[in-house]
Amino acid sequence: MFEVTPAVPNRPRRHPDSAFRAVADEGGLVVLAGKAEVKVLNPAAIRIFGLLDGTRTVDEIAAVIADEFDVAPEAAAADARDFVSDLARHGMLDERSAEVGA
Amino acid sequence: MSGATERVSPYQHIMDSAFAHAIPLSAQFELTFRCNHLCTFCYNSPTGQKELTTPQVFEALRKIADFGVLYMTLTGGEALCHRDFFKIAGEVRRLGMALRIYTNGYLLADPAMLAKVRELKPMEVEVSIHGARPETHEALTRIKGSFAKTVKALENLVEAGIKINLKCPITKLNQDELFEIRDIGDRLGVFVTFDAVITPKDDGNLDPLALRPSAEFLEKYWGEWYMELHRGKLPPRANHCASEGAEANCGTGRSGFTIDPYGNILPCVAFRRKIGNILEINSFSDIWGSSPVLNEVRDLSIEAKNRISRHENGQYMTFCLGVAETQMGDPLAIYPQVDINARAVKRAYELLQIGGNKG
Numbered sequence: 001m002f003e004v005t006p007a008v009p010n011r012p013r014r015h016p017d018s019a020f021r022a023v024a025d026e027g028g029l030v031v032l033a034g035k036a037e038v039k040v041l042n043p044a045a046i047r048i049f050g051l052l053d054g055t056r057t058v059d060e061i062a063a064v065i066a067d068e069f070d071v072a073p074e075a076a077a078a079d080a081r082d083f084v085s086d087l088a089r090h091g092m093l094d095e096r097s098a099e100v101g102a
Numbered sequence: 103m104s105g106a107t108e109r110v111s112p113y114q115h116i117m118d119s120a121f122a123h124a125i126p127l128s129a130q131f132e133l134t135f136r137c138n139h140l141c142t143f144c145y146n147s148p149t150g151q152k153e154l155t156t157p158q159v160f161e162a163l164r165k166i167a168d169f170g171v172l173y174m175t176l177t178g179g180e181a182l183c184h185r186d187f188f189k190i191a192g193e194v195r196r197l198g199m200a201l202r203i204y205t206n207g208y209l210l211a212d213p214a215m216l217a218k219v220r221e222l223k224p225m226e227v228e229v230s231i232h233g234a235r236p237e238t239h240e241a242l243t244r245i246k247g248s249f250a251k252t253v254k255a256l257e258n259l260v261e262a263g264i265k266i267n268l269k270c271p272i273t274k275l276n277q278d279e280l281f282e283i284r285d286i287g288d289r290l291g292v293f294v295t296f297d298a299v300i301t302p303k304d305d306g307n308l309d310p311l312a313l314r315p316s317a318e319f320l321e322k323y324w325g326e327w328y329m330e331l332h333r334g335k336l337p338p339r340a341n342h343c344a345s346e347g348a349e350a351n352c353g354t355g356r357s358g359f360t361i362d363p364y365g366n367i368l369p370c371v372a373f374r375r376k377i378g379n380i381l382e383i384n385s386f387s388d389i390w391g392s393s394p395v396l397n398e399v400r401d402l403s404i405e406a407k408n409r410i411s412r413h414e415n416g417q418y419m420t421f422c423l424g425v426a427e428t429q430m431g432d433p434l435a436i437y438p439q440v441d442i443n444a445r446a447v448k449r450a451y452e453l454l455q456i457g458g459n460k461g
Contacts (some may be wrong), residue, residue, distance in 0.1 A: 017223050019200040021127060021172040026119040027112075029127070029172060031200035034223030036265035040112040 006095075009044040013054030013094040014087075022046045032092065039092070044069050045083055054094070058084050108401070112424050118345050123358050124400065127175040128358035129166050130204075130371050133159065133190060135363050137180040139206050139233075140244035141159050143273065143313050146179060147305035153363040154381075156186040160193055162350030162380040163363060167197035168385035171358075173225070175372075177204035179363070182215070200225040207255035208248055216258040227259055229269040231294070233275070234282030241275055242313075270291045272323070273300060273313040280323075284331050296331055297458070298323060299420075299439060303426045304374050312427075317442050324446035325453055334455075337447045339418050343370075350403035351410065351421055355396045369399045373433070399423075404435050409434055415444035418451065 007029045009077070014020070014088050020041075022028040028046030041049060044065055045091045066076035087093050120127050137150040144317045154162065159427055166174065174194045181187055184268070194201050203220055207229040210216050219227065231252060233239035239249035259266050268290075269282050270276070280296060287294035300314045315323070328337045339347045344352035350356060355369030360378070362368060367377040390396065404424055410416040413436065420442050422435040430437050 017195075020315050021117050023120045023125055023127070024123050025407055026116050029113070029116060031172065031225055034225075034264075036225050037112060040116055057430055 006093075007092070008058065008081075008084050008088050010090075011037075011057055012052050012084055013055050013096075014049055014052040015094050016018070018092060020046065020049055022050065030092065039090075044079070048080060048083055052087075052093070076094050106425070114127065114345070117357075118348070121348055121350075121353060124356045124390075126171060126356070126358045129160075129171045130175045130177055130358065130360040131162070131298070132179065132360065132371075133181050133184040135179040136183045137178055137209050138183055138245065139180065139248060140352075141240065141242055142244065143271070143300055143310035143382075145301050145303050147303050149331050149364070153365045154187060154365050158381060159190050161195055161234055162365060163190070163193050163199075165380060166361075166383055167199055169390070172200055173202060173204040173303065173358075174242075175204060176230075180206055180208070182209045185324055185392060188218055188222070189409065191224075193221060201228050202228065203227045205255075206230055206248070206261075207252040208242070208245070209251075210255035210258055211251040213258060214298055216255070220262045220264060224264060226265040226267050229256060230271065231256075231286065232270065233281060234279040234286060236278055236324070238276050242273060256290050256292065260292065261449060266290075266292045268294045270294055270296050271300060272296055272298045272315050274315050274319075275313065277303070277315045277319050277323075280327065280331055282387070288451065289407065293333070294331070296323075296328075298443060299422070299425070301372065301422070301425050304428065306428050307431065311439075314439065317446075321440055321449060324443065325450040328450065331433065334348065337418075338448050339447065339451075341420055349407065351406040351423065352403055354403055354423060355399040356405045359451065361383040361428075367428070369396065370424065372422050373399060373427065375399060375427075413444075415441065415448050418444040418447040420444075420447075446449050 009082060017034055018030055018032055020028060020030040025043060027040060027042045030049060048061055048065060051064060059077060062077040062080035065080060066073040134153055135146050142389060163212035176191055181203060191201060201224040203224050205227060210219065232242040241248060252445050256266060256354055284294050296318060302308045302310060323339050324337050341352040342351060343357055353374045358370060360371045361366040361380055365380045367380055368374045377393050378389050383389055402423055406421055410419050410421055419440055426435045426437050427433040
């Protein structure tokens with residue numbers, strides 16, 4: 001009836017079976033191994049995906065984005081949270097990453 | 103960041119950008135020239151040199167991954183004949199690259215082997231089929247029982263939920279069985295891609311060309327059968343590795359590269375000019391932007407595009423510099439097959455009353 005959004009870990013990590021690559025300034029590609037699916041991400045999103053190594057919080061990642069892409073920290077934080085939730089919904093995060101909950 | 107789940111058109115945009123910037127997203131690694139088939143038209147030409155050891159393959163993979171390659175294809179010979187295939191494929195995945203496997207499927211008839219492939223979570227497995235019945239398939243592979251094993255492998259792959267890219271090189275031996283081959287694919291729920299181009303061997307030996315389908319067949323194939331065999335797709339008017347509007351003919355030395363079993367770096371699987379040896383470089387960055395061979399290959403690909411655009415049937419040509427060099431001794435020479443195919447494709451578009459501008 002309604003979609004359940006998986007909880008986002010404190011220090012999210014991209015799915016270990018995923019492969020990704022940034023391409024010039026255009027964004028990048030993420031391949032979900034075993035599913036033969038390729039997702040296209042914009043430049044900020046592929047940067048975030050690359051930072052999802054399980055060592056950083058979403059807020060820490062947002063700070064990197066705010067700095068590198070010259071956007072307001074609040075906007076970067078909101079976008080980063082939305083994006084990471086989106087990744088969780090699409091099964092693109094490691095379900096075993098760190099503890100869940102903020 | 104809302105672009106997280108966009109597909110298709112943005113994908114092509116990114117691929118075109120990578121092409122324009124000569125960012126190689128793909129690599130093919132020929133792990134070994136050993137093979138369990140004896141295909142009469144195989145293009146491989148082993149030189150007898152010592153193939154890379156497994157530690158050397160690992161070193162090469164690290165350099166390739168460090169350069170940012172996303173798609174790694176393991177091929178051969180028959181890649182699964184390499185005694186350390188699973189170690190190597192596992193390393194590809196560990197290094198964060200998406201894995202493709204090219205195979206004749208023979209060994210994947212074994213459920214235990216298939217289970218090990220499944221654990222690798224490959225992006226796709228490409229299998230070749232050469233006929234709709236054993237006598238045809240095996241006349242080309244020259245291995246008794248290979249048809250049944252390949253079909254069993256396909257069934258195993260489907261059951262395991264692994265994406266299959268099923269290909270059929272068209273020869274004069276199987277040209278009358280294409281619809282039956284498509285039916286095999288349909289029964290398995292797998293799309294079959296037919297390839298009408300048989301190439302010379304890498305060493306210039308032209309023997310495989312004796313298996314080419316006839317010109318009469320090609321006219322029928324492109325004009326009447328291609329779309330039906332490919333679920334309504336129009337015949338291609340450009341190489342699969344380059345958009346119709348790209349400045350170069352194809353992605354050779356640009357969108358990818360090939361490593362042969364000796365570690366030689368080549369612009370692509372078909373255009374086998376040695377760029378260097380992967381064991382003799384510290385990183386790909388050392389050569390990708392500055393190699394005189396690569397620069398010449400890229401220029402040749404642009405020149406090929408320009409020449410083709412001026413050719414009478416250029417709008418319908420799918421041209422390979424590697425085949426031209428091997429077969430004609432000149433990477434820019436229009437070889438007979440490309441002209442025959444172009445005329446047939448042109449006729450097909452005329453029958454469909456579709457304009458010929460490539461964009």
